[in-house]
Amino acid sequence: MQLSSVTESTALDLGHVETLEEIQTVSCEVKSEPGFLSESACTEEGSVPLESANILEAAEHDFAPPSFLKKVDPSYLLTPGESAHLQCKIKGSLEIQVTWFKNNKEIRESNTYRMSFVNSVAVLDISDVKVEDSGSYSCEAVNDAGSDSCSTEIVVKGLFLQSLPASFLVKPENQQAVPNSMVEFKTVLKGTPPFAIKWFKEDLELVSGANCFIGIEGSTGFLTLYSVDVSKSGHYTCQVSNDVGSDSCTATLLVTGVHIYLFCVALILSVFCRALYRSYK
Template structure:
């Protein structure tokens, strides 16, 4: 047993002094960051090296490709002039939605055996509601179905929606003739009537800022002078009348009624006129002429 301990002690000392233990370590105390738009975002990055006291620090942002944020001890692109670095921690001033994404902190210690360490930090920029775009038809016929649309594409997290009619909030239930989707922003009106006429507006909201509403728009429901059933019955009757006329005309042609009438008209129109009578001659004068000739 003592022999095993004696052999293990030098092995442990050798492992501790091995170059493989000399490596840079990189971590973040806050790997997920959420901040409001136009505020400062602090992306924490802590590192530790075994030998190298002046490692190289780089920040990159992942997206469709990889772009440099901090490289060769200076900021690049849109980060120049609005970011700072302390140790390896990155601070971005007045962030916008374009700054959201995943960032990577890389520390290179050339004197360490494992000379590269990295950690990732995700940044989510929260955006308050914007004025939504609302689609409300100006008029509709009574009895038709309508769908009103509302959308705010800029808010983060995504907005939820609420519809108002004449400044009164609409609450969908099984007893109402309409239905709402608070996530898609749709308001569906079934078989509208005169009572559905009014001023409609939509409001978008999320957990970041105050709700925003679009300008109210007028919806006018036009009632038919005749009921829908009457119009359908009239249309069917007109169709049957036209159909019966066409059917009667076809039967008449098949039986030859139309052909005989046409033939009689054509015969009468083109009958040749009788030849004019020959001119009459005066026989008395004719005889006198013959007598004169003799």
């Protein structure tokens, strides 16, 4: 700091102020005449004179808390032995302290973890990842004006080596139905979700629409057929899959009552034909 003097006034040049505390601890005494103390120039330690309020206001404006210009990627999917490179860019007034955490526990520099903060870019490198390196990672930036943080998830695919292939715990049952009724095939799945499910009639894949609905809720898959008729009779196959396998099973639908319907039609036609024949005799 430098005290400079001019003809009728005295100014204190604060120069480059690193922190607000430096401004707030400045005190001065200026004598306008020998033996007399200027009221407007005196301050108590820890306070700022009214004339210097604009200096403090400007310093507070310039002294910015850290924030992230670019956050670390939201997730990383890795295989054992790969390396992870976590990077983010931070802005704010110096000096900024950067700390990395795994599952809320501070990470220390080691052969596995390498950290740097150069030119506003914070980096965490993890070498030769293992299953136990999976977890939640966060970067925290702190200065005297505030703090900010961002986080990401690292998943090492070795966690899913025990995933089970999709298969059927309960298979759909064979069904019979009468014309114009609704039919629903249900199946209970097992394995590691998420599941993908498809239904086929013979070799034709079915799609949800006006005639049917295909759905899955949790581990239960179903096929609903609306207003069935004789053409809906046949073999229905359910195919289920996940990331590690697939399975299929088949059930049969028989639309009954068709023979009775045809018999009634034939009987009516027979009666009509007989009546018509008699009318000509």
